[in-house]
Amino acid sequence: MSLTAHIPSHRKPRRSASKLAVRAGVAGGVLSTLAMAGTASATPSAEPVHETTLEMPVLNLDLSAEVSSSVAKAAENTRAAAVDGELNALEETARTGAAAEAKQLKADAQQKADAEAKAKEEADRKAESERASRSAARTPIQSNSGSSSNGSSAGSSQGKGTVTAPATGSAAAIVNFARAQVGKAYVMGGTGPSSFDCSGLVQAAYRQAGISLPRMSQAQSSAGTSVSLNALQPGDILYWGSKGSAYHVAIYVGGGKFVGAQNPSTGIVERSLSYDKPTGAVRVL
Numbered sequence: 001m002s003l004t005a006h007i008p009s010h011r012k013p014r015r016s017a018s019k020l021a022v023r024a025g026v027a028g029g030v031l032s033t034l035a036m037a038g039t040a041s042a043t044p045s046a047e048p049v050h051e052t053t054l055e056m057p058v059l060n061l062d063l064s065a066e067v068s069s070s071v072a073k074a075a076e077n078t079r080a081a082a083v084d085g086e087l088n089a090l091e092e093t094a095r096t097g098a099a100a101e102a103k104q105l106k107a108d109a110q111q112k113a114d115a116e117a118k119a120k121e122e123a124d125r126k127a128e129s130e131r132a133s134r135s136a137a138r139t140p141i142q143s144n145s146g147s148s149s150n151g152s153s154a155g156s157s158q159g160k161g162t163v164t165a166p167a168t169g170s171a172a173a174i175v176n177f178a179r180a181q182v183g184k185a186y187v188m189g190g191t192g193p194s195s196f197d198c199s200g201l202v203q204a205a206y207r208q209a210g211i212s213l214p215r216m217s218q219a220q221s222s223a224g225t226s227v228s229l230n231a232l233q234p235g236d237i238l239y240w241g242s243k244g245s246a247y248h249v250a251i252y253v254g255g256g257k258f259v260g261a262q263n264p265s266t267g268i269v270e271r272s273l274s275y276d277k278p279t280g281a282v283r284v285l
Helices: 017-042 063-132 169-180 198-207
Strands: 225-227 237-240 248-254 257-263 267-272 280-283
Touching: 063 257, 169 198, 169 248, 169 257, 198 248, 198 257
Parallel strands: none
Antiparallel strands: 225 280, 237 248, 237 280, 248 257, 257 267
């Protein structure tokens, strides 16, 4: 063989670049697919995850309405309390006024009842005494015509011969004044000159003798020294009731008689002791 003879080459022919690129891309895609499949098969299956949703309570945040309601309620309570307080005050005022009025009405009724009871008692005593003393009532009543010029009155004799000493001096002035008022009106609280009550007449009569007596019958019944009804003298003060708390007084004028302002029905009268026997007597002169 000659040295210049052509020797065939054993090297493979070079592939084109474009074909190499295509093959590389296909291989890469296959490898990627296999890798993903292997990863998926190697990963154990897990339970599906369920999400839990917590429901929170819904808050009513309308504070303006709540505040407005509270203010209105507080105002209503305040108004109600004020009304209750005013009603309580009015009730207390009415209760106090009613109590005072009732007390006054009770006092007036008691005073009227006492006056009526006293008048009835005196009327009953008068009726009973007049029946018992009709015979004594026929005895002539001593009058002022028998008085002497110095003011002393002549004594009078009673049916059984009992003689009373005539009034003289201050006693005569008291007796004469008392008898001069016979026939005048009885007015409660009267002190003269046209009307008297029982103690007003006694006080006015003693004033003629220059003696000042208390105004009320209770005090007059204890103004002097106690004397027996069997030893009376003209000018002595007769009283009915207890000494110191007498409800009626009169003046003994002698001869078993007295002058007194009895009641509105009779006025000032002169009566026998048997007409209405006194409880006791006191002597001031």
